[in-house]
Amino acid sequence: MHSLLSTAPQAASRAQELRLPNAHDIYDTLGAPANAAMARATARNYLQQQLQAAEALPNVLPERPEDLLNWSRSSAEQVGVQYQAYLAERKNGAPRRFFMSKAHALYFLRAAAPTKLVDGSWLYSALQQWQHQRFRALIQIYLEELGDGVEEKNHVVLYQKLLASHGCDDWEELDDAYFVQGAIQLSLAHDNGNFLPEIIGFNLGYEQLPLHLLITAYELNELGIDPYYFTLHVTVDNGSTGHARKATDAVLQLMPRFGDSAAFYRRVRNGFRLNDLGAGTMDIIAGFDLQQELVRILCEKSVAGKNMHSDYCRIGGKSINDWLGDKAQVPALLEKLTSTGWIQRGAPVEDSRFWRLIQSERAEMFGVFSPYEQQVLRDWIESPLDDTGIAAPRIMSHRAAMRAIDNLSEGQPRTTHGTRGVFRRHMGLQQTQEPTFDADLRELEHKVAQQGSKGSAMDILIPLMSPANHHSAAGLMATRLYRQLLA
Numbered sequence: 001m002h003s004l005l006s007t008a009p010q011a012a013s014r015a016q017e018l019r020l021p022n023a024h025d026i027y028d029t030l031g032a033p034a035n036a037a038m039a040r041a042t043a044r045n046y047l048q049q050q051l052q053a054a055e056a057l058p059n060v061l062p063e064r065p066e067d068l069l070n071w072s073r074s075s076a077e078q079v080g081v082q083y084q085a086y087l088a089e090r091k092n093g094a095p096r097r098f099f100m101s102k103a104h105a106l107y108f109l110r111a112a113a114p115t116k117l118v119d120g121s122w123l124y125s126a127l128q129q130w131q132h133q134r135f136r137a138l139i140q141i142y143l144e145e146l147g148d149g150v151e152e153k154n155h156v157v158l159y160q161k162l163l164a165s166h167g168c169d170d171w172e173e174l175d176d177a178y179f180v181q182g183a184i185q186l187s188l189a190h191d192n193g194n195f196l197p198e199i200i201g202f203n204l205g206y207e208q209l210p211l212h213l214l215i216t217a218y219e220l221n222e223l224g225i226d227p228y229y230f231t232l233h234v235t236v237d238n239g240s241t242g243h244a245r246k247a248t249d250a251v252l253q254l255m256p257r258f259g260d261s262a263a264f265y266r267r268v269r270n271g272f273r274l275n276d277l278g279a280g281t282m283d284i285i286a287g288f289d290l291q292q293e294l295v296r297i298l299c300e301k302s303v304a305g306k307n308m309h310s311d312y313c314r315i316g317g318k319s320i321n322d323w324l325g326d327k328a329q330v331p332a333l334l335e336k337l338t339s340t341g342w343i344q345r346g347a348p349v350e351d352s353r354f355w356r357l358i359q360s361e362r363a364e365m366f367g368v369f370s371p372y373e374q375q376v377l378r379d380w381i382e383s384p385l386d387d388t389g390i391a392a393p394r395i396m397s398h399r400a401a402m403r404a405i406d407n408l409s410e411g412q413p414r415t416t417h418g419t420r421g422v423f424r425r426h427m428g429l430q431q432t433q434e435p436t437f438d439a440d441l442r443e444l445e446h447k448v449a450q451q452g453s454k455g456s457a458m459d460i461l462i463p464l465m466s467p468a469n470h471h472s473a474a475g476l477m478a479t480r481l482y483r484q485l486l487a
């Protein structure tokens with residue numbers, strides 16, 4: 001969860017300069033690879049190009065690997081001090097620092113989706129090294145990203161649920177810059193032993209606790225959005241026993257004893273800088289424009305909506321079908337909806353006739369807008385226009401924020417039960433309390449139990465724990481089995 005320095009447009013122009021391939025294509029290809037050899041070649045080419053781009057970025061790691069632990073501790077200390085200053089600022093009445101509205105926060109969740117949905121993937125190749133103690137730190141981090149095979153703790157599952165609960169799961173159309181981090185992480189996942197120093201360095205960067213993670217969690221909670229995915233990372237990234245510590249240990253444990261350790265560490269440092277390519281948390285937050293986002297949403301709706309209205313539906317003398325027939329007219333349509341009184345800017349949404357078409361009993365457009373899209377429309381309508389005609393950011397009142405938090409805590413309690421045993425026979429492993437009735441899972445369990453060696457059992461389990469599979473029922477079970485065999 002490293003803070004990222006570059007901006008999306010900068011990343012895009014750098015990509016053009018270097019003629020980098022389309023990150024979204026790489027992301028899709030490596031997310032569900034059809035051919036392992038081709039995936040490895042794609043990953044290698046992409047990484048080589050990205051590492052070349054990373055070389056131009058500032059180097060913040062200490063010169064000597066022996067100083068990493070102190071560096072990590074003092075960075076965390078600094079983040080703690082900055083967070084306390086933020087909290088004091090808020091207590092004294094300062095507005096939220098990141099999210100001007102709930103729509104802004106949901107926009108962030110959606111734009112971060114390509115990265116969050118491959119969380120941990122850069123460490124996948126470490127699973128092959130289960131026989132080597134010096135890889136344990138990396139393997140443990142990967143297993144924890146996968147929730148140790150417990151669905152409620154699997155980071156990708158948690159993020160999928162978060163997106164779905166707010167209707168933010170239509171992220172496939174995002175700009176290419178938002179896929180760069182995910183494409184890098186998936187490329188590292190498909191490494192075949194060529195990029196170990198870079199994987200260690202990238203991991204070191206990703207697992208440091210950044211200030212933006214703390215503020216994001218705090219402000220999401222304030223806006224009534226479950227911050228669990230983010231608070232979970234605050235605790236797992238801690239520097240004393242958590243991922244930040246394990247990531248530092250991994251560098252020291254995997255440094256070559258007899259080879260060229262200086263060259264190895266140079267590559268670790270460059271791998272670290274891969275974290276700063278593409279659009280990061282701060283770029284996404286800064287890139288939000290409420291009006292632009294509403295226009296984007298309406299443009300997307302216009303594809304299906306341009307022939308769905310009767311000729312009686314007219315705004316400003318023009319049929320809705322005509323308005324929607326040309327995407328360039330969407331901003332003018334919004335102006336017209338406001339000037340003709342269909343939308344009352346700066347007033348509660350319920351006062352707008354247009355809103356009642358979307359959200360009311362027997363609403364004519366019920367179901368057309370997802371919860372996220374409705375939130376964007378709601379925030380846009382309720383933002384008052386100032387004298388210059390620019391919408392003022394709508395900051396949630398303290399009372400509204402408290403209500404949102406109350407609503408959140410009234411939700412279902414989160415289950416935090418531990419891993420269940422999966423073997424019922426062989427290998428002397430524990431009994432399961434709740435036998436699974438899924439034929440696939442029974443088959444997997446049976447197949448693994450029949451293997452004559454740990455190595456052949458691992459060969460069955462590891463592919464199921466890939467970034468594409470680990471969050472499926474079989475992937476979760478494979479993770480639990482792998483973990484038991486590793487112990």
Ligand SMILES: [Fe+2]
Pocket residue numbers: 119120145155233
């Ligand atoms: Fe994670």
